[in-house]
Amino acid sequence: MTIEIDDDQATAAARAVERLRLAEARLARRRQTDCGPSENARAAMRLILERADAGTGVTPTEIAQALAISTASVTGMLDRLHAGGLIGFVANPSDRRSKYVVPFDRDADPDAIDPVTARIREFALALPEDTAGQLAAFLDRVREVVDAECA
Structure with missing residues (x-):
């Protein structure tokens, strides 16, 4: 069940990143036991x-x-x-x-090693160039925060 809340764009982006982080954690757990390397x-x-x-x-x-x-x-x-x-x-x-x-x-094929990356690349190719650049900069800042935590 997904609860929809009307938020501003910045809050929506932050929540999307949190959902992504949770999905990555679930994927990492599945990969430990279920699906390959x-x-x-x-x-x-x-x-x-x-x-x-x-x-x-x-x-x-x-x-x-x-x-x-x-x-x-x-x-x-x-x-x-x-x-x-x-x-x-x-x-x-x-x-x-x-x-x-x-x-x-x-x-x-390097995409065979990580098919998730291949799919993400497909989605990224469909983004307008200016949007892709802004998204990359935003995600790099998110990564820096994650990398700095407990370092």
Whole structure:
């Protein structure tokens, strides 16, 4: 049941963001048990693909730092991604003691890794350019508030 309340545009936007945050939390819980790779595994894959596209490597330690999780958790996650054929490892040429994590198949569709992002991109392409810019700026400010909480 949805309760409709007449509010000004700013309050409506704030409530929409709160509904989005709740939906993201529910999705994260479902992904932990029901539907494929965890949110951390998806975030790691995005980082690995971004670094590969930029022509740089990423180490397991850097993944742990970027995701703010333990290196032990990253090791288990990378083992599962490797077993699933999504990643491989290559020696770090500047430090033979470490390794880089690389995607196995660069022809893989990144939207298949996170289909929610693909759908959101579709919606964003339909926005007028000035609206898309304003929305992006607003959401970046929201993200900054979320990132700063309990930091």
